[in-house]
Amino acid sequence: MQAICYHRYSSKRQDRGSSIERQVERTGDLCARKGWDIIETIEDRGQSAWKGDHLSVGNLGKLRARIDAGLISPGTILVVENIDRLSRQDYRTARRWIEDVTDRDIIVAVHSPELILDRHAMSGANIGAMLQHLLEANRATAEGNRKSSMQKATIEKGLKLAREGVVYSPRAPAWLIAKKGEAFRLNEDRVATINSIYEWSAAGLGYETITKRLNATVPPWTQGWKDGASKWRIGYVRDILSSPAVEGEYHVRTGPGRKPTGEVIRSYYPRIVEAELVERARAAIRTRMGSGGAKSGEAQNLFGGIASCSVCKGSVGRTLTGNGRGRRYAYLECRNARYGICKAKGKIRYDHVEASVLEKLLHLALDDTHFIAPDDVAPLASRLANARKRAEELTQEAANLIAVLRKLPESAATLTALADIEAEKAATVAEISKAEIELDIARGKVSPGEHLIRVNDVRDLLTAEDDEARFAARLRVKAAFQNLIDGIEFDPLRGVATVRLVSGLGAMHITSDGRAGFLDLVREGRDYSDTPLAKDFIRRRDAKKPRAR
Structure with missing residues (x-):
């Protein structure tokens, strides 16, 4: 049978x-x-x-x-x-x-x-x-x-402990070491890798590029459940960049398919990525999602997705129009007006708007994060983490020897060992300081004067003959404007574009003939300490402006 x-x-x-x-x-x-x-x-x-x-x-x-x-x-x-x-x-x-x-x-x-x-x-x-x-x-x-009843009871008991801040399960994100009933411990190398992933994302690298870089430099932590292969995967990189666990949050999931219940237990995990870096990385992802993919018209419209019509509130796009003599000009125009939906027809020269915004805002929009050297950040972060860990170990070893000396003050061997430890600790502290400086440089931190020089270099690249260099520069500037500009409102009836900055920091008006004026709305005496972007904006605003074009 x-x-x-x-x-x-x-x-x-x-x-x-x-x-x-x-x-x-x-x-x-x-x-x-x-x-x-x-x-x-x-x-x-x-x-x-x-x-x-x-x-x-x-x-x-x-x-x-x-x-x-x-x-x-x-x-x-x-x-x-x-x-x-x-x-x-x-x-x-x-x-x-x-x-x-x-x-x-x-x-x-x-x-x-x-x-x-x-x-x-x-x-x-x-x-x-x-x-x-x-x-x-x-x-x-x-x-x-x-x-099912036993499983539900076990889960509820574990969640009760989690709400009280107790590690109730050895299961944890791959960068943590968990033991039931004890505090989470960090895997420093993996934490450094996670921070590098966020730095790379904030610098404009996409999931695929980050995944390739990891596979070339960092041994994988996991295996694919289908094929068992050990390698970094785009899906895992995407999960890391969206994971609430890096900020310390445990989002409760239960039942078939591990569906979220909506409950969030904060500070259950130790935070491993600073809030400012998380926001920059995820903002860059949102910007890339709206960039239109590879080439994207060489990012010709630096204001794609943030310009709107003041009449119909629809989107404003970049269009090309010929003058009948073989020359073509780019304009900002209401998309609805092009299709007859918005009756307020009117255009403004795109090059006038771009030139004005670059002149007034480029040195304010390009912060340190846009000059990160991603290839250098990961090894430097790992080196710094290892040095800090070694310094902690040496401090503990020294404390142990001091305890021995209290009982055996004449022990020459102990005194020699303590001297060796103190010498190594001094060298390690010096290594930490050196690594911190090098990491700051890799992360784009320079003096205001040096910042203005590199901003002008980027502006020169916006019109470079080399296609790849021009495309990369325009994408970088577009991402920077997406972070700084809250919106651009185009009034087709008056032929005026109004640029509004985030957090009410300022605004500028650009007329159809290219004249522009910037209105600084930073209020003296206001505390901007809770808004990192505003703090950086004020610091760059107060620096000397770039050379005239």
Whole structure:
């Protein structure tokens, strides 16, 4: 007789366990003892028997469709480890499913306890098999209910501890070392890598570029659950850059599919990335999402996504118009007006707006973060973390030796060891200072005068002949303006563009003939300490302005 073996487990995490292997062994054993030929093996991985999805849309559901279509020969045996593999829903659901397939002369065979369910058994003609099936189905449902209740109680107990700040599980993000009941410990090398990922994102690198850089420089921490390959993956990099855990937050998830409950436990994990860097990295991601992909018209419109029409509030885009003599000019124009939706027709020369904004705002928009050297940050951050860790170890070693000297003040060996430790500690402290300076430079921190020089260098690149250099510079400037400019409102009736800065820091008006005026709205005496962008803006504003163009 021909047999089809069916195996299933509930969650993808069980893929690393022995669930499938055990089921294969048991269904194979039953077939061998009965002399059945296995013609097919079907698996549903990560399908819960509580939801019953596998009965209709999983591979078992596909088998059912083949049975209904008459593609499976009558007398074929469907072999499972136990009734649980078919369903943990109520008894009637499982019974109806088995009745439907046995009505088509398909036999269901169960390994534990051993059951043979055919049309006669399900009709009650074989009362012994029917009673056994009833008992087993009820047992499976009861067992499932018991496990579910125990699991829910365990989860709630763990969440109660988490709300009290107690580490209730050894499971933690890959950059943390967790032991139940103890405080989280940091894996310093991995923390440095996480910060480098955020720095790279803030500097404008995309998921793919960051992933390639990691695979070239950092050994992977995880394995793919499907192929078992050890490598950095774009999805994992994306998860890291969106993870609330880097800010110390535990977002509670529970139930099938680990769906979020909406509860957030703050400060459960130690924060490993500063809030300002998190915001810069994620703001850069949002900016890239609206950039239109590779090339993106060489980022010709530095104000894409932030310009709107004052009349209809629709978006304003960059358009090209010829003058009939072979020359073409770029304009900012309401998109709705182009399609006849907005009646306020009017344009303003794009080059006038760009030149005015560059002159007044470029040195304010390009902060230190736009001059980060991503290739240097990761090794320097790792070197600094290791030096700080060694300094802490030396401090503890010195304290231990001092405790010994209190008991044995004449110990020459201890005095020598203490002197060696103090010498190494002094060298380590010097190394920390050096690494901090080098890391600041790699992160783009320079004097106001040096900043103005590099800003002018970037402005020169905006019109460079080299396509790649020009494209990179325009993307950098576009990202900087996206962070500084809250919006540009174009009035097509007056031919005026109004540029508003974030946090009410300032505004500028640009007329159709290119005249521009900047209004500084920073209020003296106001505390801007809670707004890092505003603090940086004021610092750069107070520096000498760049050379005239």
